[in-house]
Amino acid sequence: MNTPLDTALAHLPGTPCYLNGQYGPVRDAKVSVLDRGFIFGDGVYEVLPVYDGKIFRFEQHMARLQRSLGELRIDNPLASAEWLAIARRLIQSQIDGGGSVNQLVYIQITRGVAVRDHVMPRGLTPTVFVMVSDMKLPAPALREQGVACVTADDFRWQKAHIKSTSLLGAVFSRQISADAGAMETVMFRDGLLSEGAASNVWVVKNGRLMGPPKDHLVLEGIRFSLLEDICREQGIPYELRRITRAEVLDADELLLSSATKEVLPITQLDGQPVGHGEGRGRPGPVYARLYAGYQQAKASQSI
Numbered sequence: 001m002n003t004p005l006d007t008a009l010a011h012l013p014g015t016p017c018y019l020n021g022q023y024g025p026v027r028d029a030k031v032s033v034l035d036r037g038f039i040f041g042d043g044v045y046e047v048l049p050v051y052d053g054k055i056f057r058f059e060q061h062m063a064r065l066q067r068s069l070g071e072l073r074i075d076n077p078l079a080s081a082e083w084l085a086i087a088r089r090l091i092q093s094q095i096d097g098g099g100s101v102n103q104l105v106y107i108q109i110t111r112g113v114a115v116r117d118h119v120m121p122r123g124l125t126p127t128v129f130v131m132v133s134d135m136k137l138p139a140p141a142l143r144e145q146g147v148a149c150v151t152a153d154d155f156r157w158q159k160a161h162i163k164s165t166s167l168l169g170a171v172f173s174r175q176i177s178a179d180a181g182a183m184e185t186v187m188f189r190d191g192l193l194s195e196g197a198a199s200n201v202w203v204v205k206n207g208r209l210m211g212p213p214k215d216h217l218v219l220e221g222i223r224f225s226l227l228e229d230i231c232r233e234q235g236i237p238y239e240l241r242r243i244t245r246a247e248v249l250d251a252d253e254l255l256l257s258s259a260t261k262e263v264l265p266i267t268q269l270d271g272q273p274v275g276h277g278e279g280r281g282r283p284g285p286v287y288a289r290l291y292a293g294y295q296q297a298k299a300s301q302s303i
Helices: 004-010 036-040 058-071 080-096 140-145 168-179 223-234 245-249 285-300
Strands: 016-019 022-025 043-051 103-110 127-134 147-153 184-189 192-196 200-205 208-211 238-240 253-258 262-269
Touching (some): 016 080, 036 103, 043 058, 058 080, 058 103, 080 103, 080 127, 147 168, 168 184, 184 262, 200 223, 223 238, 223 253, 223 262, 253 285, 262 285
Parallel strands (some): 208 238
Antiparallel strands (some): 103 127, 200 253, 253 262
């Protein structure tokens, strides 16, 4: 007789994964209940987009993974070439199994298995998990119409720069927008823009692209440097600084960026159209230029 766990496992995807040196279907992968990732969320993760079977901005993702590991005092268990080999094997396995050529590679590293104690134990073997899944990009209609978002206070901890697996704050934040039927939650800390629950947020005013500074209050998305490069190529002024709520509400354009959204226009915020004049409530010209530049970068910056 099947148990509830058996039933749940049967409904999980059979997509390929890597766990501690072994390859197999993700539904068969298992870790100890005393893994510190399970007990404390004591680990980090990365999500790498794959286009046409090639990983986009691999080295930048590896650099951010290394920064997160350093903050948690976890040694990187693999060299960059080893991460690349694992990812490529899983990507090809997914394609060979009938999956999409556009995928997401999810990497998770936890401190490892130990008796439960808040203090960080030394000498543990990190748990290494990698899986792939088909990537679903925003539908063309969303790009043409833009998306609705809501605002909320940023109630998360003050180490947002770590891409930690401790994501309950992000879960609560994203649920706020889900309950409102919106795409994302735009968050403010002490009246200043921080980020979305699972995205970075950008403000356009008078043709200038602006975002919050790269500090401990914001996860530095890989698209920070990418959008800066595109702005340089397109002649769009680019600035990182503290941005007030009033400036966000008065923006000409608002944008989201993330691995899965790429760059996406916000056209409604808290039920009000974004922007001014004839373009109010519609995707704007800076978004169009950034999106076009993003598509060009995908072809040239994938390995």
